[in-house]
Amino acid sequence: NAGVTQTPKFQVLKTGQSMTLQCAQDMNHEYMSWYRQDPGMGLRLIHYSVGAGITDQGEVPNGYNVSRSTTEDFPLRLLSAAPSQTSVYFCASTNQGSTRGGYTFGSGTRLTVV
Amino acid sequence: AQSVTQLDSHVSVSEGTPVLLRCNYSSSYSPSLFWYVQHPNKGLQLLLKYTSAATLVKGINGFEAEFKKSETSFHLTKPSAHMSDAAEYFCVVSPGLYSGAGSYQLTFGKGTKLSVIP
Numbered sequence: 001n002a003g004v005t006q007t008p009k010f011q012v013l014k015t016g017q018s019m020t021l022q023c024a025q026d027m028n029h030e031y032m033s034w035y036r037q038d039p040g041m042g043l044r045l046i047h048y049s050v051g052a053g054i055t056d057q058g059e060v061p062n063g064y065n066v067s068r069s070t071t072e073d074f075p076l077r078l079l080s081a082a083p084s085q086t087s088v089y090f091c092a093s094t095n096q097g098s099t100r101g102g103y104t105f106g107s108g109t110r111l112t113v114v
Numbered sequence: 115a116q117s118v119t120q121l122d123s124h125v126s127v128s129e130g131t132p133v134l135l136r137c138n139y140s141s142s143y144s145p146s147l148f149w150y151v152q153h154p155n156k157g158l159q160l161l162l163k164y165t166s167a168a169t170l171v172k173g174i175n176g177f178e179a180e181f182k183k184s185e186t187s188f189h190l191t192k193p194s195a196h197m198s199d200a201a202e203y204f205c206v207v208s209p210g211l212y213s214g215a216g217s218y219q220l221t222f223g224k225g226t227k228l229s230v231i232p
Contacts, residue, residue: 042204042222102148102160
C-alpha cells in the first residue's frame with residue numbers, strides 16, 4: 001500500500017549512542033519532514049526537505065541531522081543521543097499538486113534514551 | 115509567523131451528545147487548516163482540511179469544521195459522539211500550499227484529548 005514507512009517502530013538507546021531513523025515514501029512526494037511528539041506539546045518540526053538535495057531546519061533541530069539523496073528517502077540521524085531526545089518521532093510527506101489532500105504521516109518511531 | 119491555540123486540553127462528552135473542539139489560529143498568509151486525530155499509540159489520521167474553498171468543511175466519520183476568518187477560528191464539531199471518537203485531536207495550520215517553501219511547514223496545536231462517556 002502507498003504511504004510513509006518508518007523504521008524501526010521502537011528503539012532504546014544509551015546516552016551518547018548514535019542511530020538513524022528511516023523514512024521512506026512511495027508517492028513521489030516532493031516535501032518530507034520530521035516531527036517529534038512530546039506529551040502536552042503537540043508535534044514540533046525538526047527538519048524538512050522540499051526536494052532531493054534540499055533540507056532545512058525546523059523549530060527544534062539541535063542534535064539531529066538529515067539528508068535527502070533521493071525523492072523517496074529522508075533519514076533522521078541522532079549524532080549523540082541524550083535523554084531529552086526521548087520522544088515519538090513522525091515522518092510526514094506531501095506534494096503541492098497532490099489531490100490526496102493534507103499530509104501523510106508514518107506510524108511513528110518510539111525512541112527511549114536511557 | 116503562525117500559531118495555533120487549542121482552547122481545551124481535555125473535553126469529556128457523553129455518547130450520543132454533540133462534540134465541540136475549539137481552535138484559534140494566527141497566520142501571516144491565507145492559511146490552510148487541518149484537523150488530525152490520533153488514537154492511542156497510533157499515527158495521525160487526517161480528519162478534514164480547509165484550503166480556501168468552502169468555509170464549511172466536511173470530514174470523515176461525521177466531523178465537520180467551519181473556517182471563520184473574522185474570528186480566526188476553525189472549530190471541530192460532530193453532532194453525536196461515538197465511543198470510537200475517544201482520541202487526541204490536533205488542529206494544524208500551514209501558511210498555504212502556494213506560499214513558497216515555507217508553505218509546507220505545519221504548526222500544531224498542543225492537542226485536545228476527547229473522552230466519551232458511555
